[in-house]
Amino acid sequence: MTGVVLGLLAGLGLWLVVDRVAAMRRPDFEARVLRHLPDLPHTGLRPDLPRRGVVDELLGPVMRGAARRLESVAGGSASITRRLQRADLDLSLADFRVQQVVWGLTAFAVTTVGALLVASRAPGRAVPLAVLCAVAFVTGVLLRENRLTAQVRRHERAVLTELPAVAELMALAVAAGEGPVAALERVVGRSRGALAGELTRVLAEVRTGAPVARALDDWSRRTGLAPVARFANGLAVALERGTPLADVMHAQAGDVREAQRRELIESGARREVFMMVPVVFLVLPTTVMFAFRPKTE
Structure with a gap:
């Protein structure tokens, strides 16, 4: 009787394990449908x-x-x-x-x-x-x-590095007579990098029917960088109010370069303090030790 009971318990446990594994492997309805849609855009169900x-x-x-x-x-x-x-x-x-x-x-x-x-x-x-x-x-x-x-x-460091060059290229394209969207497409088509990927998303929203100003506002809210947000806001305001776009782009590029120069100066000042650490904690104690070490004949 003991063997029968143990056998029943073992069989019941094995059946529960198999049933649970089968339930965990069973895909849900969304997975069964989405597997036949490889060209579906990136959404929360993807x-x-x-x-x-x-x-x-x-x-x-x-x-x-x-x-x-x-x-x-x-x-x-x-x-x-x-x-x-x-x-x-x-x-x-x-x-x-x-x-x-x-x-x-x-x-x-x-x-x-x-x-x-x-x-x-x-x-x-x-x-x-x-x-x-x-x-x-x-x-x-x-x-x-x-x-x-x-x-x-x-990614944000790469975007800030590429922003002045992209702004200058857009200013040149607009000064040559192209529209804002055409200039943006030309710059994105000939650029590679993190900022080009961000602008590609903006162009994708514009091609799907979203206004250019709204796409730029969405990009401004999405980014975590103040210079990029100012760039997007300045471009949107220039498109809405008719401000000369080339001058706005040149000014944006100059502001970003100035901000990068200030950051480089601040980083250099911090590195000077870090360079004092080996001098204070390594070189100076060694010098003092040799200075006060008694002479031996």
């Missing part, structure tokens, strides 16, 4: 589109479920969405959460391997090692978010 791969077919529903649980626990979706827009990444919030889960699982797996090696020699440390593995998972999740912040800084 991350649920399954990738064409065996690994994703097996682990995709599990990873998306873990990403939803992480979203419910971590929160901060508005801040992350804002940073994804500022970094100009073709990722949605769901995609980013999946990447956070992957980073956390990678850190957890690496830490678990080391923990198992240590636990095989010292079984009494199992509980602290388990806590360390959990901390490694959280650290991996936070590292992906820090990586996103670094991507935002790098």
